[in-house]
Amino acid sequence: MLKLLEGPQTMGRGPAFWGAAGVVLLAALAYPMFADPYDVGNFGYFFVWIFMALGLCMMWGLCGMLSFGQTFFFGLAGYGYGVIAIDLGNGPLGTMAGLVGGLVLAAVAAAVLGYFMIYGRINGVFFGIVTLSVTLALAYFLGQTAGPEWAIGKARLNGFNGMQGMDPLTFPGPDGGIVLEETLFYYVLILGLAVAYLLLRMLANSRFGNVLVAIREDAERAELLGYDVRRYQLAVFVLGSTLAGLSGVLYTSWGQFITPSSIGLPAASMPIIWVAFSGRTDLTATLVGTFLLLLGFQSLTIYSQETALVLMGALLMATVLFVPRGFVLGIGDLLARLAMRRRREPRPAAAAEV
């Protein structure tokens, strides 16, 4: 099993890479001891989004399915979490049920939508358009639920102002449970992210991941080799969308609100920009790049959100026109090549190009 942590579908191998990864992890773990709690909470907030990016990396980078629907599942799970938590009276019971319910909602929605699209042979471009359409429709729908008639049980949807009143995720424990916030939120998210990252790495290098890449390279060839392409596509679509759902649940828990604007445009563009900029074919690049972009974006947003978004758009254009593989991945490749040259080893066969 652990052998799968390194392989052709993931960048980075050997003691140097894992050593560096360990140092980064330790630094992240030590960070709350030095930083002020506000910054810690802020970093935790960045981690929320990375699950969604990793999910997109799996389905788009590995399998070639560009989904504009990450925020659709994000919103579905976020709202699902809120509705369930509020209706079950919050607390450990409500929020844990909300967590599970939100994820199940995202997964089931992805399975249904994915079934119709993938088994309907909607591929490439149309896949993107249909996912974008449902995303915008959901944002539009939730935006007009302002009236009191739009409530599920006790949970008012509240239209464009968004839903509020759910507790943050609460683990069962003494005194009404352990509330997941601030520094604890940060640590749990680091842990979750590390586990998700390692599991996805293993998945990417497993037989499943190799088939995904085969489908990306040439779906027809993969099919002629005897793989049921549609099953793999559906599986990775559900996986990626559920990860987006996890981001949605965590986001709602983090801020105790969710609004339709986290689903519609421009929010729906963000995952695509993160992943494209980072290098969509690689999980490590996505992880690092997404974090850096979120950090940069937030530093700019303080001055002007519009300008920050203009820059993000320009960054996407620049990536596609000049570094189609992605900036972070390009830098990673460069580092790997330098390391190789120093050791005077023959270069390994290059990973498959997109």
Place this chain on the structure above:
Amino acid sequence: MLGNLFAGFYQFADVFAFLVLSAAGLAIIFGMMGVINMAHGEFVMCGVYVTAASYHAGLPLPLAQACGTAVAFLIGMVLEAVVIRPLYTRPLDSLLVTWGLSLVVTQGTLVLVGSTFPGIGTPLGGFRVGDYTFSAYRMVLFAAAIGVLGFVWFLFLRTRFGIQARAVMQNPGMAQALGVRRNRVYALSFGVGAGLAGFCGALYAPTMSLIPTMGSSFIVESFVTVVVGGSSVLLGTAPAAVALAVIRTGLNAWYGQIIGQIGLLVAVILIIRVLPDGFTGWLTRRTA
């Protein structure tokens, strides 16, 4: 009775005109050229803003609308040369680039122009049929939609440019070998698509509130129409617009706007499930 019948037709004509006008430009850029133009809504917005700005500068409305169309056409030509041309062999990348472009334009407009822009009142007033009053301008839009279909038919099936354009779309290398200037044809076709998008915006400028994010209210409908229609404008986009307009009008009338919007999407997903090549594929198979 007459009033009710006409009201039904009026609703249908309104949705039909919106679908045809907003999809026509995309049908050329995406349906024919294969460039997935996510910035289509921003071309429409460009038409709207230029029309409104020139109207406020004192031009009469039809002239202002011509300005909106022309500016979108020119911007389309320039963008094709700068951004789109390197990406003809990478269709999914053209999607990303135009997606980025759309973000830049939308947010850039917010920075430069602000979140609102003075609109234009709807001209022409109303007319009565039976017990109801209808907006005359909506009928102009319907006529314009028919006119656009006629224009596209004429341009691509009856002119020298149209023949060259269709040749380049089918086989660029061969067309070039026969002396067609490929890049010019691409640029012009893209410009025509952008211009039609601008024309759509120019026409709808007097009916909408002007906000920088208005492009996204066009993009879904136009893509959906083109996808359901398939690659041909006349055999695809037009029948698709009729079918979707009937579905949308019916759902709107019985269940309200939001069900209309969602029902439209469901219908689209079901239609592509049955007709993967859209109406074009279905109709050409039947006539072939």
